[in-house]
Amino acid sequence: MASVTIKNVKKNYGNLEVVHGINLKIEDGAFVVLLGPSGCGKSTLLRMIAGLESVTGGDIEIEGKRVNDVHPKDRNIAMVFQNYALYAHMKVRDNMSFSLLLAKRPQNEIDEKVKWAAKILNLEPYLDRYPRELSGGQRQRVAMGRAIVRNPAVFLFDEPLSNLDAKLRVQMRTEIKELHERLKTTTVYVTHDQIEAMTMADKIVILRDGYIEQEGSPLDVYDHPANLFVAEFIGSPSMNLLKGEVITEGVRLAEGTVLALPKSHKAKLGQKVVYGIRPEHLKPGKGTAAKINVIEPTGPEMHIYADMGGQEVCSITSERVHLARGADLQLAPQLDRVHLFDAETGKVIA
């Protein structure tokens, strides 16, 4: 059990700064997901916490102690890698007991710990197999087993599910979440998959180009994106973002196409804005005219893609819609769910 504090941490590769002074507090027992596109610095940040990358500037503290110059093995952390990084020549049992052997724990304690971890992860029948004899999901569980036997203060996960197929990913997601509920170990989890982030995290930290764009609980980030990047990155299908200009009736997208605004808003008349509305908050009904491009039935819902004033919008409805391409319809935004962003800065107009 430990908190992790990241104070103004920077990382340079030569002259190139890839992480620009990040501040982050990870509470004891929290499940924090670092989320962002490739190259945003999330893995680098995780590797700095692990001690696998040096820290160019700033401090990293684990359990209140500065660990910048502490060897990974002395940081009391455990890490699960994207490609599992199992020891191929060792049986599952030996993979899991390796760290305990190195720490010169007594044999009965090692056996007990391995048994305990295998039980939690349903690996008991596989202890005497080699990693090559296991399926992808089982291998990932071995990697997790290797991490939990040490009872570390912090778990670090580096995109652990991205090598698994879709079904297994959903299953492992639940397993990791359950493991966390059970052990309550502070966890830092890196992913580029926003669904993973939304479903697992206590706190999501969204990174881009080495800066934190926003941090908060999954629903907070979803409901109140701080800027265009977050608005677009979180949610699938992503939020409709329509460029327009504020007029008295609402936001004008094009001549004759106006989207309604809530009664009170902070935007100025004539201001260039981006009108954000999530697909599920834009439903067929009396509103703004649009022309259907395509309709995708997913089963529970229909995804309607339509052209609104020259910009494509998506609307999600649970009603069955039977309309052909090119048909006219009207889409009405749910006014209390409208997000307005400044077109220039991309920041939300609070």
Added chain:
Amino acid sequence: MEQSLPVRILRDIAAVFVTALFMFPILWWALASIKPISAMFDKDRVVFFDFVPTLINYGVTLLGMSRSQLAIDAGLGMGVAGTEAYDSRRAIFDSVIVAIGSTTITMMLAVFAAYALSRMAFKGREGFLNWVLGQRFMPPIAILIPLVAIYKTVGMRDTDNLIMGYIGLMMIYALMNLPIAVLLMKSFFDDVPKDVDEAAMIDGATRWQTFRKIVVPMVRGGVAASAVLCFIFAWTEFLLSLFLTTDIRTVPVKIQTFVTSTGNEWGFISALGTAAAIPSFIFILLVQRHLVRGLTLGSLKE
């Protein structure tokens, strides 16, 4: 894709044909080694199997028996003469010592060098790699004369000290093999993802423990493959062995002495040649279980 029957039959025939093509010289050589001279030099026809096999050639080269006595005993006295210098037991012993010794030296050095090249960042690493490879650009004959001079000066040639002779040959073979072994081993180490090293590091292993307990066992197959190559090189090398030592006669050098002023001793040449293939064969059998492809399978997602 399932192939149609005619294609499969054709493919099998082609496979058998190619195998036979490559195996034939070896078979012919082995046959020659057990033929009596009359069968080997029959001027009217090519003798395949209709001869009375004899082990004279093996008896002489491998057991040090007297050749003329053996021939007379077998009633093949006609046309045999010459010296008794065909006992090759020493040559085989020397070859085994030198090949195993040089392979061991090579692999010990190559594994460390390749690990460093694969895992550690140091100044001039790329250049070093090219330099290593560059060592193989020059044909051995180009460096032979200076080498002879050097060996003479440091006392590894023309001394009666056998140990120095062995060391000399082992060293030069190790030097010849090192570049290729380092490059091979580096590619095997490169195939082991760095994540594995890092996982071991987080598990509490030191660099040495990671190397010894994790990474090297994972490249066992590579070590075996490289060792086979080194062994075969040392086992079959002729030129350097001929020039760099006078105390030691390795098998290839020994065989060459069977080409004499009074004629070529085909029987002994083929017997020793066939026998010389056996140690390589045994060595490969010993290491081949490590040559199984996909030894690192399971560490990673494939």
